[in-house]
Amino acid sequence: MATREKEEKVDVVIAGAGASGSTFAAVLAKAGKKVVLIENGPDWQLTDLISSDMWGRRIKPAGPPFILEGKQVAPIGYHGGWGVGGAALHWFANVPRLLPNDFRIKSEHNRAHDWPIAYEDVAPWYDKVAHDIGISGDAKAEELWRPAGRDYPMPPMKTFRNGEVWLKGFAANNIRMVPAAVAMNSVDFKDRPACIYDGWCHVGCPIGALANPQVTYLGEARAAGAEVRAWSTVTRVLTDASGKKATGVEYVDRDGEKHVQPASVVVCASWAAQNPRLLLNSATDKHPGGLANASGLVGKYIMTHFTAVTNAMFDDDLEGAKGTIGGQFMSYERYSKTAHKGAFGSTLLVCGGAAKASGLTGIHNARPDLFGPALAAFMKRAVKEFTRFTAACEEQPKIENRVELVSQKDEFGMPLARIVHNYDDNEAALWNANFEEGQKIAQASGAKEVWQLRTAMPAIHLMGGTIMGTDASNSVVNSFGQTHEVPNLYVAGPGIFPTCGASNPTYTIFALSLRAAENLASNWGAIAG
Amino acid sequence: MDAMKRRVFLKGASMGVLAFTVDGIDILMTAGEARARAVPFRLLNGEEAETLEALGEALVPGAREAGIAHFIDQQVSVPSGEALLEARIVNVKPPFVNFYRAAIGGVDKASTARSGKRFAALSASEQHDFIDQLRQNKIEGWQGPPAGLVYFVLRSDAVDVVYGTMEGYESLGVPYMPHIAPDKRW
Numbered sequence: 126m127a128t129r130e131k132e133e134k135v136d137v138v139i140a141g142a143g144a145s146g147s148t149f150a151a152v153l154a155k156a157g158k159k160v161v162l163i164e165n166g167p168d169w170q171l172t173d174l175i176s177s178d179m180w181g182r183r184i185k186p187a188g189p190p191f192i193l194e195g196k197q198v199a200p201i202g203y204h205g206g207w208g209v210g211g212a213a214l215h216w217f218a219n220v221p222r223l224l225p226n227d228f229r230i231k232s233e234h235n236r237a238h239d240w241p242i243a244y245e246d247v248a249p250w251y252d253k254v255a256h257d258i259g260i261s262g263d264a265k266a267e268e269l270w271r272p273a274g275r276d277y278p279m280p281p282m283k284t285f286r287n288g289e290v291w292l293k294g295f296a297a298n299n300i301r302m303v304p305a306a307v308a309m310n311s312v313d314f315k316d317r318p319a320c321i322y323d324g325w326c327h328v329g330c331p332i333g334a335l336a337n338p339q340v341t342y343l344g345e346a347r348a349a350g351a352e353v354r355a356w357s358t359v360t361r362v363l364t365d366a367s368g369k370k371a372t373g374v375e376y377v378d379r380d381g382e383k384h385v386q387p388a389s390v391v392v393c394a395s396w397a398a399q400n401p402r403l404l405l406n407s408a409t410d411k412h413p414g415g416l417a418n419a420s421g422l423v424g425k426y427i428m429t430h431f432t433a434v435t436n437a438m439f440d441d442d443l444e445g446a447k448g449t450i451g452g453q454f455m456s457y458e459r460y461s462k463t464a465h466k467g468a469f470g471s472t473l474l475v476c477g478g479a480a481k482a483s484g485l486t487g488i489h490n491a492r493p494d495l496f497g498p499a500l501a502a503f504m505k506r507a508v509k510e511f512t513r514f515t516a517a518c519e520e521q522p523k524i525e526n527r528v529e530l531v532s533q534k535d536e537f538g539m540p541l542a543r544i545v546h547n548y549d550d551n552e553a554a555l556w557n558a559n560f561e562e563g564q565k566i567a568q569a570s571g572a573k574e575v576w577q578l579r580t581a582m583p584a585i586h587l588m589g590g591t592i593m594g595t596d597a598s599n600s601v602v603n604s605f606g607q608t609h610e611v612p613n614l615y616v617a618g619p620g621i622f623p624t625c626g627a628s629n630p631t632y633t634i635f636a637l638s639l640r641a642a643e644n645l646a647s648n649w650g651a652i653a654g
Numbered sequence: 655m656d657a658m659k660r661r662v663f664l665k666g667a668s669m670g671v672l673a674f675t676v677d678g679i680d681i682l683m684t685a686g687e688a689r690a691r692a693v694p695f696r697l698l699n700g701e702e703a704e705t706l707e708a709l710g711e712a713l714v715p716g717a718r719e720a721g722i723a724h725f726i727d728q729q730v731s732v733p734s735g736e737a738l739l740e741a742r743i744v745n746v747k748p749p750f751v752n753f754y755r756a757a758i759g760g761v762d763k764a765s766t767a768r769s770g771k772r773f774a775a776l777s778a779s780e781q782h783d784f785i786d787q788l789r790q791n792k793i794e795g796w797q798g799p800p801a802g803l804v805y806f807v808l809r810s811d812a813v814d815v816v817y818g819t820m821e822g823y824e825s826l827g828v829p830y831m832p833h834i835a836p837d838k839r840w
Contacts, residue, residue, distance in 0.1 A: 174833075176830075176831075177818070178814070178818055179814050179818050182738050182740070182742055183735075183738065185743050187748055188746075193745055202745045203744070207735075321831075323833055325831070325832070325833055447831070482818065482822060482826055482828060483810075483822070489810075496712070496785055496809060497712055497713065497714075497785075500714060501715050501716075505826065508827065508828045
């Protein structure tokens with residue numbers, strides 16, 4: 126592999142141009158720093174975002190460098206990102222926030238971990254993100270379950286029959302539903318148009334009604350001078366002879382040329398799977414077990430969410446393809462860690478997501494057992510009568526769930542990584558408890574057919590692997606994502622969550638990244654040296 | 655993406671078509687049109703294509719005419735990063751042609767072992783029974799990628815070509831509702 130001369134030194138180099146990397150880039154570029162983002166895939170533009178499940182697969186990984194093991198393998202292909210915008214280019218844009226109880230599970234239940242910060246430390250950043258990227262919802266209604274904060278900048282989204290039909294059943298089970306908070310425009314916002322409710326959010330929104338990085342923080346970063354290098358893969362983080370300072374990154378471009386990008390600060394923002402792989406591949410004599418890995422916890426405590434989905438047919442034309450893919454109503458009513466007897470962990474309830482005719486979340490996959498004429502008959506009915514709701518559940522962190530390097534290498538000579546992931550009996554109990562309640566809700570809703578797929582526990586939303594904590598004895602990074610051992614090296618994204626709650630992670634990724642980036646900008650001299 | 659690829663990609667996307675090679679020239683057409691015009695396969699051989707068509711049709715009626723074999727053949731011939739296949743998001747390792755060849759080979763081998771006939775030669779009810787066993791990982795002596803994964807991926811491919819297009823939505827009576835067209839058209 127050819128090696129080019131060193132690039133000119135910059136202030137900040139960021140590995141990954143998704144949700145977290147874009148947020149860091151925006152803050153630091155606007156603070157006058159020279160920022161370079163390095164991203165392994167194409168430089169996607171809004172005009173690339175075609176309304177089609179088939180074409181939408183182009184913005185997802187093809188053959189990611191991970192070997193998946195365990196009974197519930199980690200969600201890489203569907204949930205991962207590939208190219209500029211990362212996974213946030215095709216996110217569902219549900220933005221429930223973590224609640225205060227998520228930050229103190231150890232203190233309150235003697236399980237898992239406490240976060241080194243409290244909800245109150247993150248809440249201002251949730252509010253700020255809402256006004257930066259645009260969130261529609263009813264913040265006051267959410268105060269049933271969380272401390273008061275700022276109102277969202279936009280009113281709730283429109284609702285449709287495929288969500289409304291569930292409300293009677295939830296109410297009958299004493300579950301209060303409120304408008305779902307979503308990072309979509311219910312009205313025009315910051316020169317971006319209002320949503321047109323066509324349900325194609327999950328393959329990328331080309332009109333900018335949904336807050337993907339291209340129309341939010343990444344756009345701001347570019348406008349402030351940040352440079353994006355697409356088709357380039359970071360393979361190592363480089364450190365000085367002392368091992369106490371990051372000096373830049375090594376990366377390989379599309380032509381196979383190796384580059385060194387020196388920088389005063391390095392941010393690893395390549396998702397919960399790739400960040401540990403990168404740190405482990407950056408071992409030196411001063412960091413023999415992997416960079417910033419004195420704790421031995423790099424790659425450990427990988428977590429996912431799991432969903433208990435209740436499917437139903439109603440005697441109604443629900444127009445299931447309309448709306449947004451995320452949801453219309455949500456509830457934290459079962460968010461207490463002990464809400465379900467005999468199980469531990471939070472549940473977030475969401476209903477009203479659009480259902481398309483194909484794709485992984487398509488209506489055909491609501492009955493994966495059907496094929497041939499039976500499937501054709503089901504499709505004809507389901508496009509009118511089908512809807513579903515989701516109970517999203519929290520996994521507790523387990524050190525055995527991990528990312529680790531293997532001897533096999535990729536085309537850049539970088540070791541592949543194995544991701545091992547399993548749930549335990551507690552997660553199974555929480556899953557089953559939600560199915561039981563789901564049946565009651567569906568029956569009370571007046572559904573004429575109800576079914577649930579209990580054959581395999583799903584894994585969605587990869588988190589953990591570089592968790593935050595108080596020091597290197599219990600964690601990889603502090604609450605800003607700053608590694609304990611190398612102060613000018615940051616990890617950003619869901620990997621730094623020490624526990625994962627049941628809320629979709631991207632809002633918290635934005636909030637933590639904004640908090641960390643503004644702290645870095647304010648303390649630049651002390652951190653960047 | 656470079657400019658040429660973007661043009662082909664976006665033109666194809668907006669029209670629901672793919673690039674097929676006819677007499678050495680790339681022509682944009684639907685997979686169904688490619689089948690109707692008997693466009694030569696790029697990678698699949700005749701028996702593999704025949705098995706794919708039979709499997710697709712048994713999984714989702716209409717998949718044969720919609721060109722499932724041409725769709726998959728074209729898709730496994732392009733770089734994995736450009737592929738539109740469900741395989742890429744359920745962690746199938748590229749090159750995807752290896753998966754399909756192993757899957758088709760596994761189906762025909764198992765079918766021959768059970769019935770003395772390749773899958774395409776089975777009666778409709780025999781094909782149904784075979785797929786039902788495949789779906790449940792119950793085919794004795796199965797050799798190939800995990801049988802349940804083969805079922806899932808091929809079923810998804812068949813759903814894609816039958817229902818996943820604008821014509822497919824129309825056949826179901828569902829409005830396709832594409833987003834506002836981009837300003838820049840190719």
